[in-house]
Amino acid sequence: MSEKLRVKTMEEFMAAGTQPEILFWVGSAGSYDDRAKKISRAFVRILNKANVEFAVLGAEESCTGDVAKRAGNEFLFQMQAMMNIEVLNGYEIKRIVTCDPHSFNTLKNEYPKLGGNYNVVHHTQFIKELLDKGRLTLVGKEYKEKRITFHDPCYLGRANSVYEAPRELLKGTNGDIVEMRRHKKTALCCGAGGAQMFKEPEKGDMDINVLRTKDALETNPDIIATGCPYCNTMMTDGIKAHQREDSITVLDVAELIANSI
Amino acid sequence: MAYLPNIIFGIILVIGIGFFIKNVKKLTRNIKLGKSVDVSDNKPQRLKNMARIALGQTKMVVRPIAGLMHIIVYVGFVIINIEVLEIIIDGLLGTHRIFAPLGPVYDFLIGSFEVLAALVIIAVVIFWIRRNAIKLKRFIKPEMKGWPKKDGNLILYIELVLMFLFLTMNATDYQLQQMGAEHYALAGAFPVSQFLAPIFNGMSVSSLILVERTAWWLHIIGILFFLNYLYYSKHLHILLAFPNTYYGKLTPQGEFNNLEAVTNEVKLMMDPSADPFAAPADDTEEPEKFGASDVMDLNWVQLLNAYTCTECGRCTSECPANQTGKKLSPRKIMMDTRDRLEEVGRNMDANNGEFVSDGKQLLDDYITKEELWACTTCNACVQACPVSIDPLSIIVDMRRYLVMEQSAAPTELNNMMSNIENNGAPWPYNQMDRLNWVDE
Numbered sequence: 192m193s194e195k196l197r198v199k200t201m202e203e204f205m206a207a208g209t210q211p212e213i214l215f216w217v218g219s220a221g222s223y224d225d226r227a228k229k230i231s232r233a234f235v236r237i238l239n240k241a242n243v244e245f246a247v248l249g250a251e252e253s254c255t256g257d258v259a260k261r262a263g264n265e266f267l268f269q270m271q272a273m274m275n276i277e278v279l280n281g282y283e284i285k286r287i288v289t290c291d292p293h294s295f296n297t298l299k300n301e302y303p304k305l306g307g308n309y310n311v312v313h314h315t316q317f318i319k320e321l322l323d324k325g326r327l328t329l330v331g332k333e334y335k336e337k338r339i340t341f342h343d344p345c346y347l348g349r350a351n352s353v354y355e356a357p358r359e360l361l362k363g364t365n366g367d368i369v370e371m372r373r374h375k376k377t378a379l380c381c382g383a384g385g386a387q388m389f390k391e392p393e394k395g396d397m398d399i400n401v402l403r404t405k406d407a408l409e410t411n412p413d414i415i416a417t418g419c420p421y422c423n424t425m426m427t428d429g430i431k432a433h434q435r436e437d438s439i440t441v442l443d444v445a446e447l448i449a450n451s452i
Numbered sequence: 453m454a455y456l457p458n459i460i461f462g463i464i465l466v467i468g469i470g471f472f473i474k475n476v477k478k479l480t481r482n483i484k485l486g487k488s489v490d491v492s493d494n495k496p497q498r499l500k501n502m503a504r505i506a507l508g509q510t511k512m513v514v515r516p517i518a519g520l521m522h523i524i525v526y527v528g529f530v531i532i533n534i535e536v537l538e539i540i541i542d543g544l545l546g547t548h549r550i551f552a553p554l555g556p557v558y559d560f561l562i563g564s565f566e567v568l569a570a571l572v573i574i575a576v577v578i579f580w581i582r583r584n585a586i587k588l589k590r591f592i593k594p595e596m597k598g599w600p601k602k603d604g605n606l607i608l609y610i611e612l613v614l615m616f617l618f619l620t621m622n623a624t625d626y627q628l629q630q631m632g633a634e635h636y637a638l639a640g641a642f643p644v645s646q647f648l649a650p651i652f653n654g655m656s657v658s659s660l661i662l663v664e665r666t667a668w669w670l671h672i673i674g675i676l677f678f679l680n681y682l683y684y685s686k687h688l689h690i691l692l693a694f695p696n697t698y699y700g701k702l703t704p705q706g707e708f709n710n711l712e713a714v715t716n717e718v719k720l721m722m723d724p725s726a727d728p729f730a731a732p733a734d735d736t737e738e739p740e741k742f743g744a745s746d747v748m749d750l751n752w753v754q755l756l757n758a759y760t761c762t763e764c765g766r767c768t769s770e771c772p773a774n775q776t777g778k779k780l781s782p783r784k785i786m787m788d789t790r791d792r793l794e795e796v797g798r799n800m801d802a803n804n805g806e807f808v809s810d811g812k813q814l815l816d817d818y819i820t821k822e823e824l825w826a827c828t829t830c831n832a833c834v835q836a837c838p839v840s841i842d843p844l845s846i847i848v849d850m851r852r853y854l855v856m857e858q859s860a861a862p863t864e865l866n867n868m869m870s871n872i873e874n875n876g877a878p879w880p881y882n883q884m885d886r887l888n889w890v891d892e
Contacts, residue, residue: 198890217886219877228889235890249887253876261829262865263743263851265711267872269718300707305715345830350706376835380772385829389868389878393826396777403772 196235200249201282211246213317214279216289216298219254220420226427227420230290233449234314240452241327245288251278257297262386269305272297276307286310288317290445292346292419293384299351313347315357315418315444322363331365333450339366340412341444342403342426343378344419357418357444364451369410379403381417381425388421404429408439415441454546461543461672468676475683479759482797485807486752491699498698501840506697511838515766518582521575525611528572529690532565532618539672549625552639562640566622569615570644576615580608590765593774595784600686600763607687610678617671623648624664633657689762693839696760699753700840705831708848713740714856743852746813747793750849757841758790767833767843773826780826782833782843788818789846815850824850825862 204211215238220227238245256271279287287309289295299311312320321327339361347353354375361368373379382392382399392398404426407415415426426441491498504510509526513519538551551558583591583604591604623645628636630649642649652660682688689696720726744750767782768774774781792814800807815821827847834842854860861869868878876883 196890198887200887217889219879222886222889223877223879223881228892231889232892247887250884252886253883254872254878256872258878259869259872260708261848262861262869263848263853263855264861264869265714265742265852266718266856267869269710269714270721271872271876273718273722296704296706300704301710304710345828345832346706349831349835351704377770377832379775380828380830380832382772382828385827386865386868387828390825390862390864392776393773393778393780393822395773395826399772399776399828402776 194236196232197239198235199246201246201251201284202249204246205282209244210283212244213246213286213288214282214284215245215247216255216287216291216294217247217252218289218291218294218420221290222252224420224424226423227290230420230423230443230445233443233446234290234318236449237318237321237327237445237452241321243321243326248278253278255294255297257293257301258386258389260297260301261384268301272302272305272307276302276305279307279309284309286312288312288314290314290418290420290443292344292350293421296346296350313351313353313356313418315347315360316353318445318448319356319359322360327452329363329448329451331363331451334364334366334414334447337366337413338369338411339364339414339416339447340369340371340407340410341374342371342381342407342415342417342422343375344417344422345378345380345384347418348378349376357416360444360448361416364447366414366447369412371406371410373406379406381419381422381429383421383425388424398429398432400425400429401432404433408433408435412439414447415439416444416447417441418444458544458546464673464676465540465543468673468679472679472683475680478797478801479683479688481800482793483752483755483759485748485793485796486750486755487748489751489753491753494702497702498700501700501702502694502698505700505838505840506693509838514836514838518764521578524568524571524575525579528568528575531568532572534561535565535618536672536675539668543672548635549637549639552637558639559641562622563643566619566642566644569618573612573615576608576611580605583608590769593765593768593781593783595781595787596763596765600787603685603687604763606681607685610674610681614671614674614678617667617674619645619648621664621667621671624652624660624667627652627655628657628660628664631657631660633661686761686763689760689839692756692760696756697840699756701834701842701845705834708845711742711852713742741853742856743854744846744849745815745853745857747789747796748807749853750789750846754842754846754849755789755793757843757846758786758793760839761786761790761841762839763787764838766836766838767841770832770836772828772830772832778823778826779820780823782847785819785823785843785846786841789814792818815853819850821854821860824854827851 201214217231221231253275254271255275256268259271260268287298292313295311295313298309322329341357341361343354358368379402380399381403417423417426423441423443430436430439430441509523512522538549541550542548582588622642625636626642626646627649629638652663682691741749747755763783765783771780771782796807799810824847829844831844834844871878871880875881
């Protein structure tokens, strides 16, 4: 890719004897999944533009264990959590931002009782903060008059009641925001949660992501926006199942914002 | 002999309430089979939740039609029960309409009871149509076949009969008052039953009294019967919705509890000074079972959840797995939990209060692995429940048993978990490559 991103690791901050403003928890999807990597890059473009002093853990980051926990493997989850907490506490991390609602949920809600207490925000919340503080301004040309519908990730919305931050950001793109019939508290899951991402679905008459993209198609969108790398994969596959991949794109809110600054 | 009706009334009342108390004791014993869980925190918030969700019915109105009908029946039920107080006093003392001296207040009370009774009849009829004629999807799911369907209709029939008995009692009373019959002093307003009164035109005072007395006795006996029917029915929610919303989850929906038994083991594993080969001390307890395979492995709030469930199916109709034809139905998870708990309770009754293994359990005999693995943990069921039931927590506890006690996860999930163990990601990539995305 063309643009050179400025990304420093915690190790580098430590060597320089400084603390970053915030730690960017990239997550496994954001680190390895080809589609999600683009979301990580888009988010960093935003951070760079706003001159945010952030760090990543790099090779010191490991799976949060969230997916193991949802699958029932509490043992593996707590092993991962305690290892991560050792690293995070070793670096005296105070604040964490992540593009993955699953990491967001587990770091924010499940790590504290294991000794990891951090102020954790989702990237949509953090970007909104940057806008509110005037550290970032949106041009809002790219998506003018585009119909955008937002799919609420379960672990951001219902699980943690974050509904407004992503919507506020989308408004800033000057797009035409259209809500699906089921949204916010009643949003339908994309089908990836609870470790479903890593297995074939049980026998049924339809795949969940196909049903959820049907909801989205009813709004006649140009863009389906979401705030989760797993939702992104599921919705993208869903669009393909409906053979609408030529006319509709699935984008993370961070990508929409990165193209609007 | 003049006191015979009072004595009979007293006996019926004592039997009715006594039997109910006996069943409540059984119910409490069964719920206490669950593991302990600390729910003593944040009392103000808990009271607020109970007031809002149970008393205030805030989550019922998410579905406006059913919500409105339900509020009518609920308010009707609560308010009309004030009348039951008068009936009990009358029954015991042999008086008639003892609150009548309240005058205009009494007229207002009886009048409003009548209006509510009429509204309840309308709501109950609509409920019946929804269940039996329109056949709303959530009422005809597989788990609703047989007793659950019958139970739902029986409740509606009983309510209907009770309301008609109440109105008949009033209509004949009104008629008797108009005729100036002895003991039937002018009291109360009858905005609804006065229209029923013409049916009884031309009847003699003695036959009117017979109808009035019959309706009066059947009404109170019916109420006592209904009270005792609760324990055998999904209708327990009218009582348990209150404690259930009080003890409901306060943390964010996405937060799952961390198993303490696991924490202790993990800490031991990560402690460099711990000797992994040390012989266990003699007083070491049997290691705790991870997760749940039967009702006794669940906590008591989860068991209270099961008794509170009134099988409305809002959870199931919101469940993404169920909507796409999978076997999972959160309502069935709750119904199965209750059925198994009842079975365990009966087993204990038959064995002097001790549970004797019956070779059955909640897992497999009631809830299959296929159902458990279909869950996306999306919390839609938890969100939908009007009385704060958490089917998801039971699903997760049972997954924990499958994975940690039986290593019985689907193969793909086992692969994913061994990737996490080996290279710290659910996919088989090298941890050293975690930053490659920066320069791609």
